[in-house]
Amino acid sequence: YGLAGFAQGNGTMVANTVNNPLSISGLTQNTTYEFYVQSDCGGGDLSYWAGPFSFTTLCGVASVPYLEDFESATIPAIPNCTSIENTGIGTDWRTSASYAFSSNVLNYSYHASSNPGNANSWFYTQGVELEAGVNYSISYDYGNNTTYYIESMKVAFGSLAIESSMTTNLADYPSIQTNSVLSATIDFVVPTDGVYYFGFNAYSIEDQNQLYVDNI
Numbered sequence: 001y002g003l004a005g006f007a008q009g010n011g012t013m014v015a016n017t018v019n020n021p022l023s024i025s026g027l028t029q030n031t032t033y034e035f036y037v038q039s040d041c042g043g044g045d046l047s048y049w050a051g052p053f054s055f056t057t058l059c060g061v062a063s064v065p066y067l068e069d070f071e072s073a074t075i076p077a078i079p080n081c082t083s084i085e086n087t088g089i090g091t092d093w094r095t096s097a098s099y100a101f102s103s104n105v106l107n108y109s110y111h112a113s114s115n116p117g118n119a120n121s122w123f124y125t126q127g128v129e130l131e132a133g134v135n136y137s138i139s140y141d142y143g144n145n146t147t148y149y150i151e152s153m154k155v156a157f158g159s160l161a162i163e164s165s166m167t168t169n170l171a172d173y174p175s176i177q178t179n180s181v182l183s184a185t186i187d188f189v190v191p192t193d194g195v196y197y198f199g200f201n202a203y204s205i206e207d208q209n210q211l212y213v214d215n216i
Helices: none
Strands: 032-037 050-056 083-086 094-098 103-109 121-124 128-130 136-144 151-158 168-176 182-188 194-202 210-214
Touching: 094 210, 136 151, 136 168, 151 182, 151 210, 168 182
Parallel strands: none
Antiparallel strands: 032 050, 083 121, 094 103, 103 210, 121 194, 128 194, 136 182, 136 210, 151 168, 151 194
16 A cells, blocks of 8 residues: 555555454555555465555644645635535635735635525634643634625634534624735633634625635
8 A cells, every 4th residue: 555646566565464454554644545455365376456446544633833824725625624614694615716815715705685694604624632721822814805895704713613612702803894914813722622623704794795714
């Protein structure tokens, strides 16, 4: 087995095993691997190699410093190991390119008047391992693309990447109305050791325009 695309014969060999399934340790999180299998029937009788077959390891827990700048995302998909949740009116967060930010950004695009009311669309970071009693800071850039339309966003954190867990509010921006990049840095502590997720909640009303977040 080896990283996706490796030449058969150049990977890591697991010989003479009868384990099925076979557990492999020491792999990198959120990474695609390929593997080949050969049967040893005894007496020097070997099958042809079968494969390649592929699998992708799960996302693990991030440590600080943690950075999500959205440059690894393939627009409009969100980055690996992050997630979204839409629990009400509105559209899903996505990635896009923004002339104001000059890079890939997280983007909430307006919802139409045919679906009136405040959006309730969440973006969640990867889980980050944090310790109680330690002073942490989270920083990010945000803004919209016009001085006419108004966007609204909250930032919170919790122990799960779901809205009901976002119980600690960090910031609330009810009236984002600037065609420029704004920056924020917020200090916080967590109540207990554990894994925490940071949520960005777009709650703009209908018929606005574009909301952006970058460099979390």
